[in-house]
Amino acid sequence: MTCLRLALVDDQALVRHGLRALLDGLPDIEVVVEAADGEALLTALDAQPVDLVLSDIRMPGLDGFALAEALAARVPAPPLILLTTFDEPDLALRAAEVGARGFLLKDASPEDLHEAILRVAAGETLLAPVPTDPVRARYAYRDQAPPSDTFNEREISILRLLAGGYSNKEIARSIHLSEGTVKNYVSEILDKLGTRDRTRAVLKAITLRII
Structure with a gap:
């Protein structure tokens, strides 16, 4: 199986590096773009196409919701999974409304994150608005x-x-x-x-x- 090319977006360097380390340990996935905000990500995608974008929601400048809308206007539009530490059900609905294909809390297990990436990359929509x-x-x-x-x-x-x-x-x-x-x-x-x-x-x- 060809590795999925991922872009990782988070304004907190420690969080971004931690996610990068986690993702690098998952099979069939390769992080090819890292960005600290939505604008930087869009610029990077001009040079490096990706199969999926994994982004924080709350960032200065172009946040996750605005990034979702910007990505939807691109051809081709890479699917987007939004991550957040805030357990607020309204965020999941807002994520769906702006075109995100996935929504997960940052405390999701590595197995859940891996499954979400593979399923969204395969064309599914995966929303988890509340912890069960x-x-x-x-x-x-x-x-x-x-x-x-x-x-x-x-x-x-x-x-x-x-x-x-x-x-x-x-x-x-x-x-x-x-x-x-x-x-x-x-x-x-x-x-x-x-x-x-x-x-x-x-x-x-x-x-x-x-x-």
Whole structure:
């Protein structure tokens, strides 16, 4: 397999170097561009094309959201995964709205980061708006019967957004589907989980480690 060419963007040098060391230890990945802000990254891409951009959100100058919009205007547009240390669900929705293909907290495990990079590079959208471990630690949904069927990647993405408290309209906007299509997906998710509403569906999905 050919190595994926990555660009890494973070205004904090220590964080950037730490991520670089982590990424260099992952198979099938090569960091070919490092930048301290969005503007520097765009300039570097003129000389060195990449397969995926991994960027912090909060940076001086051109931040991660503005960078996402700038990358979307390029041809070809490399997919972007945004990273943040701030556990704020609204950030994930904003990331989706500006065209980012992935959103992860910086405390994600190396395995999760590696999987996210490979999946986004392959064309998937990966949003993780809320951490599920704290919920799983505090709540265990009483009905732990397995779902009636497996879940596809689209349904998993919608479940994650449901866990973030997003409405059908917000989900539709973030993953580029009609509101009616999202409503149908949600109904199918509830049926598979055997639950009556979205809250119960999310709690059961977290309990069963579906998300």
